[in-house]
Amino acid sequence: MLYFPSRNTAAHVPALVDVTRLRQLLDNDVWAFSNCRVDAVGSPVAEVDWLFYNAAKGTFILCEWKRYPSPVAQVADTGAPWILKNGASVPNPLEQVARQLEAVRRVLRGSVRDTFFPDVGLLALNPFQCVYSPQVDATTLHERLRFGKVFGTLDDLALTVATRPCPAPLVVPDDARLPLAEMLADLFRCTVSQGVRRKLGGVAPLTEVNADQRMRDIHLEIAALHTELAGLLHAPARRRGLPVLVLPIPAEPVAKRATEVKKASAVGAGMPKTAVKQGTQATEARVTTHQRMKQHVERFLPVPDPKQGTKVGALKSAWLAALTDAELHQGEGVSAALFGSLVRPHFGGGNSFKKLLGTSLPAWCLAQAHEAGLKASMHPRIPGQIRLAKPPRAS
Incomplete structure (x- = not known):
């Protein structure tokens, strides 16, 4: 899945675990624009949770995401509220997505159709509408819906996004994909990352590239690949007896290490050898744990960055790197604190x-471990300490 996050800093940010799951379920033919602001002439400004475009099927899908404090007892068609199992009634999200649909249609039938789909009739540019709510389950009663669909799992939503056909497929040639993506991102107030541009076949000239930003993007993309690899190694691959992934830690400079040893010797002068040895080992253990954790953090979060969404991805990569580092477990797990x-x-x-x-x-740290396929749990006695069912072995 190619992800286009909102460029509106005040917009709600989708949960990283949901974005990661969608990326696992959908390939790069699916483009996902999140938290869009649709400013169509003749319609009120609409806030859209997700707009999906399947570039292979030529289908647009508009999706409203809802979370409720109680499971949904009954899903009703437009004209009636939804009923929760705690007895509360809530506004019908199908009516909300129908209002958003009008604004989205106006945008697609304007400059997007004129530029990329001039031979397609206006009625063909009619996105499929749906609602996703994790509180909808097998016990929820569904009234027959005239338009759209309701999903209770991301797997079901992703299956529809990946397979739903369009009577008049809105497909463009490969060399027009990047211009279409840029126009959609602009119209729906979303961003196009360098990684997405490259996957769509567009590479900006070096003279126009911010070298520092591009290097950070490359590091984050490498981190994402390491994260995916960790999940593959720790889940089905474990049954095949493959080794556990342990990310390498840069060795300490020799001069720095020599200085620390010299200081430790000076502090221990005049003390019994046993006490000196025990004190030095305890100090080195504390310093080593702190330093190794800090190395993971600084590798993925090198400098302050105003894009918080980007840093959340780097945060996940840093945590999974630390969690799969055998030297940080110390027999009690890894400290999230x-x-x-x-x-x-x-x-x-x-x-x-x-x-x-x-x-x-x-x-959040525990959820990321589970998302990566690791069998992790909170330590029963040490708050903030996360353990793996099978800790990685030191290399």
């Missing part, structure tokens, strides 16, 4: 982790 203290300076502006990630940092 230590990880949090080291990454906090990279998230300025008063943003709390709960506001940014939608949950506490330890809970």
Whole structure:
């Protein structure tokens, strides 16, 4: 899946775990524009959660995401509210997505049709509408819907996005994909990353590239590949007896190490040899754990970056690198608290982790481990400590 996040800094940011799951389920023929702001002439400004475009099938799909405090008991067609199992009634999201659809249609039938689909009739540019809510399950009663569909899992949503055909496929040649993506991103107030541009066949001239930003993007893309590889190694590959992934840690400079040893010797002068040895080992263990964790953090979060969405992806890569580092387990797991203290300076502006990630940092760290296919759990006695069912072996 090619992801186009909103460029509106005030927009709601989708949960990273949901974006990651969609990327796993959908290939690069599917483009996903999140938290769009649609400003169509003749229609009120609409806020759209997700607009999907399947470039292979030529289909646009508009999707409203809803989360409720209780499971959904009954899904009704337009004209009636939805009923939750706690007895509450909530506004019908199918009516909301129908209002958004009018604005989206106006945009697609304007400059997008004139530029890329001039031979397609106006009625053919009519996106499929749907609603996703994880509170909809097998026990939910569904009234027959006249238009659209309701999904309770991302797997079902992704299957429809990937396979739903269009009576008049809105497909463009490969060399027109990047211009179409840029126009859609502009109209729906989303961004086009360098990685997406490259996958669509467009590489900006070096004279127009911000070298520092591009190097950061490359590091993040490499980190994403490491994350995917970790999931492959720790899930089905484990049954084939493949080795556990342990990301390499740069060796400490010899001069720095020699200085630390010299200082330790000076401090221990005059003390019994046993005490000196035990004190030195304890200090080195603390320093090593802190330094190794810091190396993971600084590798993926090198400098402050105003794009918080980009940094959340780097945060996940740094955490998974630390979690798969055998030297950080110390028999009790990896400390999410230590990880949090080291990454906090990279998230300025008063943003709390709960506001940014939608949950506490330890809970988020555990969720990322599960998302990567790792069997992880919270330590029963040490808060903020996360253990793996089968810790990686030191290389």
